[in-house]
Amino acid sequence: MDGDGGNWLTGIGFTTLTCNSSLEIYRSKGDAWSVAFVMSAYFAVLLLFLCLMLYMGAAPNEAQRWKLKIAIWSLLTFLTSMFLYKESELMLWPVPFFFKVI
Template identity: 40%
Template sequence: MDQRRAAVGGRVLVPTAIAVLTVTCAAAIYRAATAGDVASVAFVAVSYGALLLLLRFLRAYELAPPDAAAERERLRRRVWALCTLLTALFAWKVAGVVPWPAAVLVWAAAAATSAGGFFALSPRRV
């Protein structure tokens, strides 16, 4: 029963969340474009595209059969790359509005997060 309820919730919740994300990103792009802020338009557009790709690859990973090791490894690498891209994009935005000592900490945290994600998503070879 719980799995069926989760499946029904996923069929409603995920498309609703993506629709809300799309509307808010479109509004942010519109506001930035009317202000002439090309960097913000690019930031929102790239972040939105990367997030949609991340969701797609995570779903493909969930649905991949356990015996498809090569496919799962390829998807794992894509997920890590997109997570690293999103981490770098948000670190760039945050580092741009804080004093330089805090910016150094933001970039260090972003690097540590990406490195940790690499090791967490890497297959264990024993």
């Protein structure tokens, strides 16, 4: 977004993300795997938005832009695989078996 138009909306989004993550950690009641999942997803999203911000500000032919593109794709792959693994626990028996084998 141009100028200051998106700053307040981005702030609301990150505040909501932080509140939801904090509440989920609180509701996990000490389950270490759930806390690790929420914390890693939270920091991966923060890193993703930082990399996107740096990518948009980089010069078009800069080598840093290529490295940021690799970081963005890696973070997106990490987040997608994490959520697919967590979602596979709710599926019927062939889907969780497939993810446990891999």
